Amino acid sequence: MEKNPVFYKCPGCGGTIMEMDPGMCLLSSEDTLSVSCAGTEVEKLSEQTADFATEKHVPIIEKVEGGIRVKVGSTPHPMADEHYIMWIAVQAGADLMIHYLKPGDAPEAFFPPCPDTDVKAYECCNVHNLWVNR
Numbered sequence: 001m002e003k004n005p006v007f008y009k010c011p012g013c014g015g016t017i018m019e020m021d022p023g024m025c026l027l028s029s030e031d032t033l034s035v036s037c038a039g040t041e042v043e044k045l046s047e048q049t050a051d052f053a054t055e056k057h058v059p060i061i062e063k064v065e066g067g068i069r070v071k072v073g074s075t076p077h078p079m080a081d082e083h084y085i086m087w088i089a090v091q092a093g094a095d096l097m098i099h100y101l102k103p104g105d106a107p108e109a110f111f112p113p114c115p116d117t118d119v120k121a122y123e124c125c126n127v128h129n130l131w132v133n134r
């Protein structure tokens with residue numbers, strides 16, 4: 001069974017948290033977890049799919065020799081200290097892979113081959129939050 005992770009971000013430190021089993025908590029009637037980071041409640045991130053201006057955020061999946069490459073944006077996203085892509089993730093069937101980035105890296109990641117099932121790509125910008133390819 002494919003599960004879609006849910007991501008949260010701490011408004012204090014900017015760190016992201018991944019809920020691997022959304023909907024599993026039987027103690028809460030809410031569909032979101034109550035999670036805090038050093039006493040600050042984290043915020044659930046919504047999946048954004050369309051850019052407001054120059055398409056710098058929507059991840060693009062390309063099949064390449066030996067796997068797939070995910071690029072962030074049709075116009076490459078900045079990778080400066082104050083504004084960069086924190087990580088790129090790929091979900092294919094029951095597999096979820098994450099590649100962490102840092103300022104100065106290219107806004108892209110390479111992953112091993114995925115089965116020809118639905119592949120979903122996620123990326124998280126430290127300023128503009130969570131984006132998906134669909």
Ligand SMILES: [Fe+2]
Nearest residue numbers: 083125127128
């Ligand atoms: Fe951004």
